[in-house]
Each structure stands twice: as structure tokens, then as C-alpha cells.
Amino acid sequence: MNISQLFVKPIDRPINGVIKADQMDAASVWQELEEYVVTKQISEYLRKFFDAYLAAMDRPHDAAITDRMGVWVSGFFGSGKSHFIKILSYLLENIEASNPETDEKRRAAQFFDHQKIKDAMLLADVQRAVSGTADVILFNIDAKADSKTDRDAILQVFLRVFNEKLGYSGDAPHIADMERHLVSKGALDTFKAAFAQSNGSTWEKERDAVDFLRDDIVVALAQALKMSPDSAGKWFDSARDDYRINIEGFAKVVNDYLHQARQPQSDFLVDEVGQFIGANSQHAQPANHY
Numbered sequence: 355m356n357i358s359q360l361f362v363k364p365i366d367r368p369i370n371g372v373i374k375a376d377q378m379d380a381a382s383v384w385q386e387l388e389e390y391v392v393t394k395q396i397s398e399y400l401r402k403f404f405d406a407y408l409a410a411m412d413r414p415h416d417a418a419i420t421d422r423m424g425v426w427v428s429g430f431f432g433s434g435k436s437h438f439i440k441i442l443s444y445l446l447e448n449i450e451a452s453n454p455e456t457d458e459k460r461r462a463a464q465f466f467d468h469q470k471i472k473d474a475m476l477l478a479d480v481q482r483a484v485s486g487t488a489d490v491i492l493f494n495i496d497a498k499a500d501s502k503t504d505r506d507a508i509l510q511v512f513l514r515v516f517n518e519k520l521g522y523s524g525d526a527p528h529i530a531d532m533e534r535h536l537v538s539k540g541a542l543d544t545f546k547a548a549f550a551q552s553n554g555s556t557w558e559k560e561r562d563a564v565d566f567l568r569d570d571i572v573v574a575l576a577q578a579l580k581m582s583p584d585s586a587g588k589w590f591d592s593a594r595d596d597y598r599i600n601i602e603g604f605a606k607v608v609n610d611y612l613h614q615a616r617q618p619q620s621d622f623l624v625d626e627v628g629q630f631i632g633a634n635s636q637h638a639q640p641a642n643h644y
Contacts, residue, residue, distance in 0.1 A: 363389075373437040375494045375625045383444070384451045387465040390441055397473055403442065404479045411483070411618075428628070439623045440492060445480060446621050447490035489620040491519050495630045506600075508630075512622065513604055519620075520611065523561050528597035534607075536578060538614075545578035 358365050370382060392400070403425055413419045429435045444451075444462040452459050463484045471477045498511045514524045522530035536542040546557045553560060553570040560567060568590055575586035599607075608620055 373440055375436065375440060375492050375623075376497065380452045380454045383449070384453050386437070386440065387444055387451050387460075387462055390437070390465070390470070392466070392470045396438070397471060397476060399438065400471070400480070401473070401476050404476070404483055407446075407483055408479055411486075436625050439625060443490045443492040443621075443623045445484055446488050446623075448484040486618050488618060489519060490623065491515050491620065492623040492625070494625045496626050499630065509599070509601055509604060513599065513607075515622075516604075516608065516620070523564075525562055526564060526594075527599065528593040529561060529564055531597060532575075532593065539579065541578040545574045548577040549574035 369385075370377070373386065406423065406425060409419050410423045427435050427439055445466070448462050450459055450461055451465075463481055466477065466480060468474070468477065471480065493511075493515050495508070495511055498515055499507055500510070510527070513527055513530075517527065517530040518524040520534075522533045524530070533542060536545050549557045549560075549570055552573045553567065557574075560570075564571060568587070571590055572583055572586045575581065575589065576583045579586070612618070612620065
């Protein structure tokens with residue numbers, strides 16, 4: 355008998371040595387969910403996490419609970435922190451995974467049955483937590499940050515990934531704010547159509563170069579919001595310099611979205627926060643806040 359025949363899985367299959375937050379191809383997602391082993395210690399960590407998560411779900415207006423909603427995952431290098439939070443992201447969104455070899459489809463929660471999680475009460479809590487809907491935003495903060503030195507660096511990263519999740523501009527927050535305003539007025543589609551007619555290309559393809567597209571944007575804004583070209587031009591010229599946001603303002607942006615979309619919650623899962631903060635005391639407060 356060949357040694358490889360003793361194993362259920364092919365021993366020569368590719369296995370990721372490092373779990374990456376942004377590696378979301380079908381094969382990686384399926385393998386990470388199917389082969390994740392819930393040890394006794396992992397089971398205890400899942401219990402702590404879902405106890406906190408469900409408490410906030412059950413008592414969303416209790417400040418004593420929601421003010422302590424942030425969870426910090428700590429451990430030594432290589433201890434599995436990134437893998438753990440990525441599995442949590444799959445579960446909280448209950449994503450549909452697809453086996454690229456067989457085309458079998460399975461929800462994330464279906465991978466966690468009595469064989470993976472022996473504790474029946476924990477399994478029931480996991481299933482209850484994923485029974486609703488949630489926007490889950492998983493990202494590596496180092497990969498998304500423009501700078502580590504700015505006082506509001508962490509806030510800007512959270513704003514960027516939230517805007518990208520909703521399909522708005524990630525690179526230009528003032529443009530994302532414009533898109534958000536157009537949505538609130540029911541005018542975003544009109545704006546995109548007017549921009550495409552003026553520019554010859556789509557808004558999504560060109561918006562990263564907004565500084566060079568003033569005329570097209572002014573024309574589209576004027577049509578979409580029924581304002582004069584002069585007023586639209588003044589807004590565009592001052593938007594970047596006038597745009598400001600703080601933590602409270604960002605919380606309001608998220609809260610307004612949740613109310614408008616009738617979405618229960620948005621979950622931010624952030625990898626490499628400790629490394630990003632390092633010894634920078636300016637970053638410590640916002641990071642713990644989230």
C-alpha cells in the first residue's frame with residue numbers, strides 16, 4: 355500500500371502556507387472551510403466570540419452591551435489568527451462556497467456540523483448568528499492603508515473599505531460622498547448615464563481620474579440634480595478641500611446606511627491591526643474603538 359492511500363485527501367494537493375484576507379478564489383474558500391479543524395481551544399474561542407456577538411444582536415439598544423462589541427484576537431506569530439477571523443467572516447456572512455472540482459455548493463454554516471463542532475449549544479448559537487443577513491468586510495489593514503503616520507489613518511481605511519463594499523469610490527472619499535448623496539436623491543443612475551454620454555466611457559472606469567474629468571462631472575451633476583452648471587462646478591472645485599470626517603461622522607454614515615438598507619449590521623474584520631499600530635499611540639484609541 356502506498357502511504358498516500360492512507361489519507362482521505364491527496365497529500366500532494368496545494369495547501370496555502372499563509373491565509374490571506376484578500377484571497378477569495380473559489381478553491382481557497384472551499385478548502386479553508388472544508389479543512390478547518392475546530393479544536394477544543396478553537397471551540398472555546400468561538401464560544402467567547404459568539405457570546406459577545408449574540409448579546410449585541412439580542413440587545414441592540416443596550417449601550418452596556420454594544421459599547422463592548424469590539425473583539426481583539428491576539429496570539430503569537432503563526433498561531434492562526436488570520437485563519438480564525440477569515441473563518442468568522444465566512445460564517446457571519448454565511449457565504450456560498452463552490453467546489454471547483456465538483457460544482458457542489460454549500461453555505462459556510464453547513465461546513466460546521468456536529469463533526470466539526472461537538473458542543474451542541476455552540477453549534478446552535480453559530481446557526482442562530484448566521485440566520486440573518488450581515489455585510490461582512492474583511493481586509494488586511496496594511497494592504498488598504500495609504501499611510502501609517504496620519505492621525506486618522508485607521509479611520510480613513512475603514513471609510514475606504516466601507517465605500518468599496520457599497521460600490522462607491524474607495525480612493526476619493528469626497529467622490530464617494532457625492533455618490534452617496536446622489537443615491538439618497540435617487541439620481542445616481544441619471545448621473546452615470548449623463549456622464550457616459552458626455553465622456554464616452556462609464557463612470558466606474560473613469561472615476562479614479564476625477565481631477566481630469568471636471569467638465570464631464572459638472573455636466574452630469576447638473577442633469578442629475580437639476581442644478582446649474584455653475585453651481586455644480588463650484589461644488590466640484592471645493593469638494594476635496596472641504597471634505598472632513600471624524601469617527602462620529604463615520605459611525606453616522608454606517609448607521610444611516612443600515613437604516614436605509616434595512617440591514618441588521620455591518621461587521622468589520624481587520625487583519626494585522628497590531629502590526630499596523632505598532633508603537634504609534636495615536637492609532638491605539640481608534641483601533642480599540644472598532
